Amino acid sequence: MKEFDRSRIKVLPLKQRDNKFGLDVMVSIDSKPEKIDAPSLWFLAKDIAKARKEDKEVVWMMGAHPIRRGNSLIIIDLMKRGIITHLATSGAGAIHDFEFFYQGETCEDVEKYIKDGRFGNWDAAGYWINYAAKKASKEGKGFGETLGEVIKEMSDSAETETIHHFGEASIFAAAYELKIPITIHKGIGFDITDQSQFADFASLGKASGKDFLIFAASMEKIVEKGGVFLNVGSAVMGPEVFLKSLSMVRNALLNEGKKICSFITANFDFIDSDLTCEGKPDEASYYYRPRKTILFRSVKDGGKSYSIAGDFRKTIPNLHQLLKNGG
Structure with missing residues (x-):
């Protein structure tokens, strides 16, 4: 079957791109x-603080x-x-x-740049993120x-260009320095970095697959201890990665004759969710993954869930x- 040749794409310097958000x-x-009017946030903070005092995991999954x-x-401060x-x-995250690290700006104008095909076809992220995938795979x-290692090294390098002066803004660099697991869960074709001729899909798959298993290892700690x-x-990626890893972990632990614990979930969203009723199959909200998976199905064994809207x-x-105030 014929494939598209990415070498035909004209790639432009990232510094030429107009962005919506800067470090300000x-x-x-x-x-x-x-x-804000969110009383459940207070109770969630109490539960998070209690979990950490008991040396239990707090896993933060997010979209971009x-x-x-x-x-x-x-x-970064929470880490x-x-x-x-x-x-x-x-x-995308x-x-x-x-991009915040590299140039202190991010988020291009899709409507502006998609008209002539400039959208996503910029040099820096396409090269460096794919470089990290190849390095991780190797x-x-x-x-x-x-x-995180790549960003930290670029930030610390004496030969780094002046645009690389925002290492303090990188979550990945901070996690690497703090030795906190940080994982990327991507799909091929989802991101602008996949448009780059530097994208090696075998390396991306292997590196992201490794991260899925690292994530599952953290979920195992939650299932074992709470x-x-x-x-x-995250409307799709987060709930789906969570669901699959949860099933894997519960399967393995029960197969080994070990107990599984209940735990707490929270969903931060613009959409509020009614926690009193899961809904019915003829209702659209019944199929909304964050609500169905995060707030209901995964905690039916005695866990607890919070919906934080805003x-x-x-x-x-x-x-x-x-x-910061102790929960």
């Missing part, structure tokens, strides 16, 4: 967040939007405080994190860990503030 969008860890909304410094024990994200390491799983702004620029800083 970052929420300071010392700022006082706007108050929390990064775009300026929460990177807050997430530094030992609250987040595993961070997982999508390929990795791209936004890298060395048998995780994709997220290796990207803990907290947070899905923050702008991530408000909900995440408020959670951070509560946790």
